[in-house]
Amino acid sequence: SAAKQVYIAVIGAGGVGKCFLSQLQALAARKPSPKLSLAYIATSRKALFNDDYSAIDIGSAADSLAGSSKSPLALAQVVDYLAAAPAKAVLVDNTSSQDVAELYPLALSRGISIVTPNKKAFSGSYKLWQDIFSAAASSGAKVYHESSVGAGLPVISTLKDLVETGDKVTKVEGVFSGTMSFLFNSFAPTEGQGGKWSAEVKNAKALGYTEPDPRDDLNGLDVARKLTILARLAGLPVESPTSFPVQSLIPKELESVASGDEFLEKLPAFDQQLEDIKAEAEKEGKVVRFVGSIDVATKNVKVGLEKFDRSHPIAALKGSDNIISFYTERYGSNPLIIQGAGAGGEVTAMGVTGDLIKVVSQI
Ligand code: NHO
Numbered sequence: 001s002a003a004k005q006v007y008i009a010v011i012g013a014g015g016v017g018k019c020f021l022s023q024l025q026a027l028a029a030r031k032p033s034p035k036l037s038l039a040y041i042a043t044s045r046k047a048l049f050n051d052d053y054s055a056i057d058i059g060s061a062a063d064s065l066a067g068s069s070k071s072p073l074a075l076a077q078v079v080d081y082l083a084a085a086p087a088k089a090v091l092v093d094n095t096s097s098q099d100v101a102e103l104y105p106l107a108l109s110r111g112i113s114i115v116t117p118n119k120k121a122f123s124g125s126y127k128l129w130q131d132i133f134s135a136a137a138s139s140g141a142k143v144y145h146e147s148s149v150g151a152g153l154p155v156i157s158t159l160k161d162l163v164e165t166g167d168k169v170t171k172v173e174g175v176f177s178g179t180m181s182f183l184f185n186s187f188a189p190t191e192g193q194g195g196k197w198s199a200e201v202k203n204a205k206a207l208g209y210t211e212p213d214p215r216d217d218l219n220g221l222d223v224a225r226k227l228t229i230l231a232r233l234a235g236l237p238v239e240s241p242t243s244f245p246v247q248s249l250i251p252k253e254l255e256s257v258a259s260g261d262e263f264l265e266k267l268p269a270f271d272q273q274l275e276d277i278k279a280e281a282e283k284e285g286k287v288v289r290f291v292g293s294i295d296v297a298t299k300n301v302k303v304g305l306e307k308f309d310r311s312h313p314i315a316a317l318k319g320s321d322n323i324i325s326f327y328t329e330r331y332g333s334n335p336l337i338i339q340g341a342g343a344g345g346e347v348t349a350m351g352v353t354g355d356l357i358k359v360v361s362q363i
Helices: 015-030 061-067 075-083 104-109 126-139 155-164 178-187 197-206 221-233 260-283 345-362
Strands: 005-011 035-042 047-049 089-093 113-115 169-175 286-295 300-309 321-328 336-341
Touching: 005 015, 005 075, 015 035, 015 061, 015 345, 035 061, 035 075, 047 061, 075 089, 075 104, 089 345, 104 113, 104 126, 113 345, 155 169, 155 221, 155 321, 155 336, 178 197, 178 286, 178 321, 197 260, 221 286, 221 300, 260 286, 260 300
Parallel strands: 005 035, 005 089, 089 113
Antiparallel strands: 035 047, 169 286, 169 321, 286 300, 321 336
């Protein structure tokens, strides 16, 4: 009889998607059983798939996709196609699309498992969150999203283990944005002066650390989405990433300028705002950092600037690293701390590939 197969569909082949494909190729070569068969791959403009589900070569998929003349299937049709496959299927969502995220309850209810770094589904409305996990519970399909917080760092799996083994998480605190980490580690270093705020933002963009429009990092929403996900896993029914205080670092006057480039051009005129905050921290011997925290008992979630002693682990971060501290009953006054690269294609894809391995072993 035929060896056991699992069909894989990949939506999104950008920075993370391409790294995922090369990790998938290596995984398929290392672990021949069950056979991981790439049945569908699409970007927003193109797709590759065969009506008879015959496998697409993983190693050449990204190139073949670029040359494909097929348009992507409508999302509901992707679900139909996978639900009718001759074996179990896993949908890997490597987009940041809200539309794809809203498809998860349907896919899960039809037995298709989901693996994704996309934050949208888990940090949108609380109803979507509930729909996703109740669809999975009733069909037995799996849903894993490790890379939606801290890229490949084991943040979500650790929090789940703490909760499921009966520990009481009292507080979660940390630096959750690679971009914000890089910006403040260079703007307000623990040693030396640091540059002007606007110059650091420009530099971070040039180095590829920011979104194409840096305002998408500076508005705090990316961090708010990550906090929403962790708060919900810790048991707080947070309604949305805008239902708690989030400090934006975009000057009011620049919120509505048309482009990211115009924003960068006008930003130097507002350097004094952050310079004052930095100076105030320095007077207390501290440095300023952009952090998020969840106080489980008081149900307080917040995102914004805070001052830290120079010796605090949050102050001493390097590069674009993330740090996440879990304060729990078992761990007492010394929190469980997870630290390391929190952004980038390879480390984000690692979380996705790791999740896929978990799902494949369970379906
Ligand atoms: P890209 O490079 O824009 O690629 C997106 C792909 O999706 C493209 O191929 C596009 O055609 C396709 N696509 C979009 N909408 C589609 C649709 N409706 N149908 C079909 N295809 C569609 O994006 P990335 O960088 O590869 O990111 C992919 C996902 O990983 C996003 O959800 C992103 O949020 C998530 N992610 C990325 C990173 C990262 O480092 N790149 C991280 C976490 C999650 O931890 C990282 C992070 O948070 C970075 C953050 N900026 C920080 O901390 O500073």
